Amino acid sequence: ERGHLMWIAACRRYAFIGDFAEEVVRERFLLLTPTLGYDDFDSFVRGKALWHPELAEVKDSTLQKLRSTVFRMLTEAGLLVGDEIVHAPLSERVRDALDAQVQSDVRFLPTRDSKEVAL
Numbered sequence: 001e002r003g004h005l006m007w008i009a010a011c012r013r014y015a016f017i018g019d020f021a022e023e024v025v026r027e028r029f030l031l032l033t034p035t036l037g038y039d040d041f042d043s044f045v046r047g048k049a050l051w052h053p054e055l056a057e058v059k060d061s062t063l064q065k066l067r068s069t070v071f072r073m074l075t076e077a078g079l080l081v082g083d084e085i086v087h088a089p090l091s092e093r094v095r096d097a098l099d100a101q102v103q104s105d106v107r108f109l110p111t112r113d114s115k116e117v118a119l
Contacts (some may be wrong), residue, residue, distance in 0.1 A: 003077035004088050004109060008098070010073060011108040017070060020044055021108040025074070025085060029110035034085040036074075041067045085110045
């Protein structure tokens with residue numbers, strides 16, 4: 001759970017990483033397409049660049065560094081093994097703490113909705 005909480009802290013602090021976690025990682029998990037690769041991150045960045053033109057000005061080397069860092073963080077948090085997204089089981093205590101937020105922080109993790117039965 002410590003790794004999950006560190007991942008959530010990064011998602012809270014950096015909206016870009018939080019958006020990736022919610023819009024790509026969790027979405028792919030919920031759609032039962034649990035593979036995640038660098039192409040998925042690159043597609044996410046291209047999509048965000050439509051709404052945030054400043055992303056188009058970021059150097060490729062910077063985006064590559066960000067991509068590798070995000071994937072390393074996912075791996076260290078135990079949320080990604082190889083190219084497979086791993087379910088993040090949470091204790092009831094942690095789930096309740098995350099759900100206490102105005103918008104539940106469970107949204108950053110590859111797990112079912114907090115109101116559903118945990119797998």
